[in-house]
Amino acid sequence: xxxxxxxxxxxxxxxxxxxxxxxxxxxxxxxxxxxxxxxxxxxxxxxxxxxxxxxxxxxxxxxxxxxxxxxxxxxxxxxxxxxxxxxxxxxxxxxxxxxxxxxxxxxxxxxxxx
Amino acid sequence: xxxxxxxxxxxxxxxxxxxxxxxxxxxxxxxxxxxxxxxxxxxxxxxxxxxxxxxxxxxxxxxxxxxxxxxxxxxxxxxxxxxxxxxxxxxxxxxxxxxxxxxxxxxxxxxxxxx
Numbered sequence: 001x002x003x004x005x006x007x008x009x010x011x012x013x014x015x016x017x018x019x020x021x022x023x024x025x026x027x028x029x030x031x032x033x034x035x036x037x038x039x040x041x042x043x044x045x046x047x048x049x050x051x052x053x054x055x056x057x058x059x060x061x062x063x064x065x066x067x068x069x070x071x072x073x074x075x076x077x078x079x080x081x082x083x084x085x086x087x088x089x090x091x092x093x094x095x096x097x098x099x100x101x102x103x104x105x106x107x108x109x110x111x112x113x114x
Numbered sequence: 115x116x117x118x119x120x121x122x123x124x125x126x127x128x129x130x131x132x133x134x135x136x137x138x139x140x141x142x143x144x145x146x147x148x149x150x151x152x153x154x155x156x157x158x159x160x161x162x163x164x165x166x167x168x169x170x171x172x173x174x175x176x177x178x179x180x181x182x183x184x185x186x187x188x189x190x191x192x193x194x195x196x197x198x199x200x201x202x203x204x205x206x207x208x209x210x211x212x213x214x215x216x217x218x219x220x221x222x223x224x225x226x227x228x229x
Contacts, residue, residue: 043120043219045219046218101147101162101172103159104157
């Protein structure tokens with residue numbers, strides 16, 4: 001079945017450091033790929049998405065590129081801020097024929113110190 | 115900004131008791147979901163709901179679980195007889211379209227502790 005494996009944390013970085021969170025997936029067909037973020041005390045919210053191979057999703061300085069050849073969707077940000085402290089979830093959805101459910105990774109807690 | 119709200123934020127219950135978790139989805143959304151996350155594990159899909167019926171459910175969603183939309187605004191998850199392993203964070207979500215194409219909007223979660 002479909003699955004997502006992402007880097008586990010927790011990870012602590014200093015402000016302005018470079019961030020990479022690895023995510024690989026296993027799926028049949030052509031899934032859509034997502035990064036969701038959960039800030040303290042809030043629900044999960046969509047950070048970015050990509051729906052086909054070689055698409056790049058971007059938002060708030062974060063980027064991730066859908067790599068079909070390596071089945072990956074790594075999240076990157078060039079310079080993190082304290083406000084980026086959150087839990088980050090990689091997810092996939094939908095294959096040929098579609099699916100209504102998201103399949104998530106375990107989530108990775110990021111803490112950014114000033 | 116519209117948001118999904120969940121109550122209670124935390125519930126402690128004894129094993130064998132019934133629990134109802136409540137959610138108010140975003141008003142113009144048509145698809146509703148429950149997910150859960152056991153501490154330290156992945157966020158898992160439980161059930162999706164559309165047009166007043168279950169459209170997809172996981173193997174976790176057994177006869178002990180049920181969902182309903184009693185009044186056109188609330189969306190509830192009932193666990194009939196809780197077990198220790200039901201302890202988890204339960205997330206409600208809603209969307210305008212099915213998740214393959216669109217964005218899910220999640221609530222803050224309801225933490226269930228079964229003693």
